Amino acid sequence: MKPIYLTGFMGSGKTTVGSLLGEELDLPVIDTDHVIEETYGKRVAEIFAEDGEAVFRRYEAAILAELPTKNAVITTGGGLAVSADNRKFMLDHGFVIFLSCSLETIFERLKEDTSRPLFNQEKKKDMQKLYESRLPFYRDCHWVFETGECHPEEAAKRIAARLKRSELGYTGDKR
């Protein structure tokens, strides 16, 4: 069975919903940010600060190509889908689901969180620009899932239910 890739802006819930989706589908969950940190032995914020964003993007592309291409839920970093090559890889190898969420909701969710080097609560206009510039890349996917006010458990159940109804060609066959 092809992997399921979750994409979307920082704070859209990829990691949170992805881990619950893994439970729903009985599949392992792999987070690209986490694999990068393990592989390169540094936190994402350290890579940005010490090596720069371009190096981080190279790590992201390299890691994506190394990940399993079956039987997994893969939660991606918020900027991974910006690269046309990364998008093509995901579209060719799996089901790409964009977790769509309003920027207001994201500001609310990330109020207390300062772990994301590219997210800054104080720079609302810059965040708006970044968010809007990325929407076309996220929309280049198999399915847009509007998270709205949906609780993470509910979101995971709804995604799993649709996958199981085979509307996306998902079979659940673990070959």
Ligand SMILES: Nc1ncnc2c1ncn2[C@@H]1O[C@H](COP(=O)(O)OP(=O)(O)OP(=O)(O)O)[C@@H](O)[C@H]1O
């Ligand atoms: N559907 C939801 N409803 C309410 N809170 C949520 C929801 N999804 C995620 N959150 C909360 O929002 C915060 C960010 O979520 P999460 O880390 O899953 O986002 P992400 O898309 O993986 O972000 P990033 O791309 O930056 O890693 C967390 O505190 C999480 O608990």
Ligand SMILES: O=C(O)C1=C[C@@H](O)[C@@H](O)[C@H](O)C1
């Ligand atoms: O949106 C982004 O560009 C990022 C999102 C995070 O998941 C991390 O991958 C990193 O902080 C960059």
